[in-house]
Each structure stands twice: as structure tokens, then as C-alpha cells.
Amino acid sequence: MKQYDYLIVGSGLFGAVFAHEAQKAGKRCLVVEKRTHTGGNIYCEEIAGIHVHKYGAHIFHTDNKEVWQYVNQLVEFNRYTNSPIANYEGKLYNLPFNMNTFYQLWGVRTPDEAKAKIKEQCKEYEYITNPQNLEEQALKLCGKDIYQRLIKGYTEKQWGRAATELPAFIIKRIPFRFVFDNNYFNDPYQGIPIGGYNCLINALLKGIDVRIGVDYIEHRQELDALAEKVLYTGCIDEYFNYVCGPLEYRSLRFEHKHLKDIEDFQGNAVVNYTAREIPYTRIIEHKHFEFGKQPSTIITYEYPDDFEKGKEPYYPVNDEDNTKIFKKYQALAQKEKNVLFGGRLAQYTYADMDDTVAAALKLWKDSRIISAQ
Structure with missing residues (x-):
């Protein structure tokens, strides 16, 4: 034996x-x-009382009640709700695309006004009947404003190639929400383990x-x-x-910074940087995952990276x-x-x-x- x-x-x-x-x-x-x-990629490193998501932001969310009950029998989860912000050329937009986003883009105040604006933007690309790449697919689905400010640069950084070189199927649809709700996920169950993900792995x-x-x-x-x-x-x-x-994989590179003299750097856990010329895709401020009140803060710049042997394979x-x-x-x-x-x-x-x-x-x-x- x-x-x-x-x-x-x-x-x-x-x-x-x-x-x-x-x-x-x-x-x-x-x-x-x-x-x-x-713990793999959900490992957290504790620095200055803050649980740092060492390999990028991880937010547990699910519509599977059995899975939610399973993890909650092991550890207690907080009520964190993922509500990322997009920064394009210094202007801030709420994600996912909702009435706050549409107001920030066009000043529209009602769902009907927002739908009319999106329809007007898409009309320009009606000639695209069979999208040949991601850019054509996105323009046909959402028009130029949303695509150019909030999709194009971020996606090109993420995949390391031009949107015109990416297959159309990557964007099958673009979810629009015609309500003032910044909750990124539709799932009813969402949160972060109290004490960080190490508590979950240690329990398992x-x-x-x-x-x-x-x-x-x-x-x-x-x-x-x-x-x-x-x-x-x-x-x-x-x-x-x-x-x-x-x-083939895509990899990521993380640059962590402990800002000892700053209590709150950006007021949100995740801010995406959607302009192509900014090399990182997002800045993560870890204390916000657990509503931290520490006197200092830790931020992480997340850079997309080509994969090669010795690097971590993140995305197939x-x-x-x-x-x-x-x-x-x-x-x-x-x-x-x-x-x-x-x-x-x-x-x-x-x-x-x-x-x-x-x-x-x-x-x-x-x-x-x-x-x-």
C-alpha cells in the first residue's frame, strides 16, 4: 500500500x-x-495590516447557492460589491455600462434617452453585416464613444495586439444596464473572505x-x-x-507600492485605465476589499505581459x-x-x-x- x-x-x-x-x-x-x-493566484500577503491580493484582484461572486453555502461553511464572507471605475484621459466613468456611465458620456438622464443615443451611435455602423474582428463587432454593438473610450485601449493592452487583429467572438455581446446601479456582477452572492483568501485555503x-x-x-x-x-x-x-x-497564454506583471503617507489613494478597490498609451490596465487598492481603515495604503499596478517560460500563465x-x-x-x-x-x-x-x-x-x-x- x-x-x-x-x-x-x-x-x-x-x-x-x-x-x-x-x-x-x-x-x-x-x-x-x-x-x-x-493558494495559487488567490494568495494574499499581509502588509501593514492590509491583505494584498498578490496576483490581482479576486472577488468571489456566484449565482450558485450550493457553492456559496459551501465556501461560507468554511469562512465568513463580507458584503463587498465590485463597482469598478474606468479612467479615460483623466475622466471617470462607472462600470459596468449603466445609467451613470451614459450620463457621464452624453448627459442623458433617462433610459429612453440612453437607448436612443446608443441606437444613434450604432446606426453609423449598420453597414457591418458580418464583423471580421473585435473592433467591427464592438462598433456594431455599442458605437464609437463607448468603444473608443472604454473598450478599445483596455482590450488591446490586455491581449497585446490591435483590436482589428482580434477575433470578433471575444465580444459576443455588450451588456447595457438602463438603471443607476454600479454593481459589476449580476450574481446574487458576492464578497471577500473576512481576513483574506488565505483563511479559505487554510480551512480547506x-x-x-x-x-x-x-x-x-x-x-x-x-x-x-x-x-x-x-x-x-x-x-x-x-x-x-x-x-x-x-x-499560448497571456501573462500579467504586478507592481506593488506601499504608500505610507497616504490613507486613501483612489477611493475604490479597482480603477481601470482604458487609454492605450497608459501601459497598465488597472490600479488596485487592496484595503477597500475589506473596508480597511489603516493609516496607510497599498496599491498595485497591473500590467498585461507576453507569456514565456518562467512567467505565470494567466489567460489562455x-x-x-x-x-x-x-x-x-x-x-x-x-x-x-x-x-x-x-x-x-x-x-x-x-x-x-x-x-x-x-x-x-x-x-x-x-x-x-x-x-x-
């Missing part, structure tokens, strides 16, 4: 939820993590053996020998040594070529005995936290059914 029932590669939200469920069922688990801390991994600073790919043979089964949450192309070619480039490559890796993964693949990197997808929790719970449930057969 091996020492562990499960070796879980990666201590992010997916791996932590799976490990938690396995342990509850009496399974012996070992979690290995390449970084020097647990309580009592489970964890080894940090361990690269699974480098020590695969000896680690595999410790457990009956493996859950792998890393990059699927790396697992298979890139035999089908590398998958789900275009046609990469999708073909991923399907080849999926086929290889299905042939692996005693290895499960889960999480955003192994599934080559962008996933919100609630979807990650739900997917981990489903994989655990499915694996139990298969084991029982």
Missing part, C-alpha cells in the same frame, strides 16, 4: 477543494505546490500534508510513487512535455489553433491511468472562482462514482 491515496499537484482553489473533499471521505492526501506558499487544507516549494515536473517519478492516484492542476502541455506543441488564448492543440492533449489525458486533470491550466480555460469550486466538487464526485464501479 502506498503512503497516500491522492497526490494533488497545486494548492490553488481547485486542488484545495478536491483535497478537502477527499480528506473528508477518509482519503490520505499529499498536496505539493511549486510556489513558496499555498486543514489537517492535510502539504509540501511547498516542490516542482512536480522535476520530481514526478518519486512523487508519483507516493500515491495511488494523482490530481494534476498544472499546465497540461507541460505535463506531456509539449509533445503536441506549446499552448482560446483561438482556433490553440483549441486544436488542447484537444490533442485532452485525448492524451483520457488515456492516463490513475491521473485526473482539473483546474484552469489543466483544462486550458478561464474560470471564475465559483466555477472552479463547482468543477472540483464535480470531479471528486465523478471520481468516486468511477472508483465504485
Whole structure:
């Protein structure tokens, strides 16, 4: 008999939820993590009494009541509501696009006035019957003002290429809200764990053996020998040594600053900078996630970055070529005995936290059914 029932590669939200469920069922688990801390990208670093979202802003939101109840049985969440601001050439606009935004853009005061203005703006682009790129798609959906001030520059920075070079399907629709409501998400459940996300990860991994600073790919043979089964949450192309070619990602770079003499830098947790010439996409002020009253503040500049080996892969480039490559890796993964693949990197997808929790719970449930057969 091996020492562990499960070796879980990666201590992010997916791996932590799976490990938690396995342990509850009496399974012996070992979690290995390449970084020097647990939690993956939701890890928080405490500085001057502020929980800093080290790898970018993470706001838990969901319409799945079961998932919300699941995480709340582990930790208590606050009532944080995501209401980002957009800064374009020094002018501020509310997000998502709502009556506040339309008033800031055009001075309109009623939903009918706003709808008429959007219709007027879109009329100019009626000739675009089959949008060939993101720019044409966006102009057809919202007109030039919203596109040029609030979409174009931000999107081009995010993807590292011109909007005319991006596929139209990236923007399938543009949600307009004809109410004065700055709540970014439609989901009924939303908040941040009181005390930061480390509290959630620590609760999930309580009592489970964890080894940090361990690269699974480098020590695969000896680690595999410790457990009956493996859950792998890393990059699927790396697992298979890139035999089908590398998958493309976009990365991010973060510049954290502790402003010791400033109590409140921008009055909001997230401010997006939508002009193309400003190199960062947003500034995050972390204390606002937990309504902090500390005498100083910490801000983070978030820069989009090209991905290369050694950088963190954040966003998959789900275009046609990469999708073909991923399907080849999926086929290889299905042939692996005693290895499960889960999480955003192994599934080559962008996933919100609630979807990650739900997917981990489903994989655990499915694996139990298969084991029982």
C-alpha cells in the first residue's frame, strides 16, 4: 500500500477543494505546490495590516447557492460589491455600462434617452453585416464613444495586439444596464473572505500534508510513487512535455507600492485605465476589499505581459489553433491511468472562482462514482 491515496499537484482553489473533499471521505492526501506558499493566484500577503491580493484582484461572486453555502461553511464572507471605475484621459466613468456611465458620456438622464443615443451611435455602423474582428463587432454593438473610450485601449493592452487583429467572438455581446446601479456582477452572492483568501485555503487544507516549494515536473517519478492516484492542476502541455506543441497564454506583471503617507489613494478597490498609451490596465487598492481603515495604503499596478517560460500563465488564448492543440492533449489525458486533470491550466480555460469550486466538487464526485464501479 502506498503512503497516500491522492497526490494533488497545486494548492490553488481547485486542488484545495478536491483535497478537502477527499480528506473528508477518509482519503490520505499529499498536496505539493511549486510556489513558496499555498493558494495559487488567490494568495494574499499581509502588509501593514492590509491583505494584498498578490496576483490581482479576486472577488468571489456566484449565482450558485450550493457553492456559496459551501465556501461560507468554511469562512465568513463580507458584503463587498465590485463597482469598478474606468479612467479615460483623466475622466471617470462607472462600470459596468449603466445609467451613470451614459450620463457621464452624453448627459442623458433617462433610459429612453440612453437607448436612443446608443441606437444613434450604432446606426453609423449598420453597414457591418458580418464583423471580421473585435473592433467591427464592438462598433456594431455599442458605437464609437463607448468603444473608443472604454473598450478599445483596455482590450488591446490586455491581449497585446490591435483590436482589428482580434477575433470578433471575444465580444459576443455588450451588456447595457438602463438603471443607476454600479454593481459589476449580476450574481446574487458576492464578497471577500473576512481576513483574506488565505483563511479559505487554510480551512480547506486543514489537517492535510502539504509540501511547498516542490516542482512536480522535476520530481514526478518519486512523487508519483507516493500515491495511488494523482490530481494534476498544472499546465497540461507541460505535463506531456509539449509533445503536441506549446499552448499560448497571456501573462500579467504586478507592481506593488506601499504608500505610507497616504490613507486613501483612489477611493475604490479597482480603477481601470482604458487609454492605450497608459501601459497598465488597472490600479488596485487592496484595503477597500475589506473596508480597511489603516493609516496607510497599498496599491498595485497591473500590467498585461507576453507569456514565456518562467512567467505565470494567466489567460489562455482560446483561438482556433490553440483549441486544436488542447484537444490533442485532452485525448492524451483520457488515456492516463490513475491521473485526473482539473483546474484552469489543466483544462486550458478561464474560470471564475465559483466555477472552479463547482468543477472540483464535480470531479471528486465523478471520481468516486468511477472508483465504485
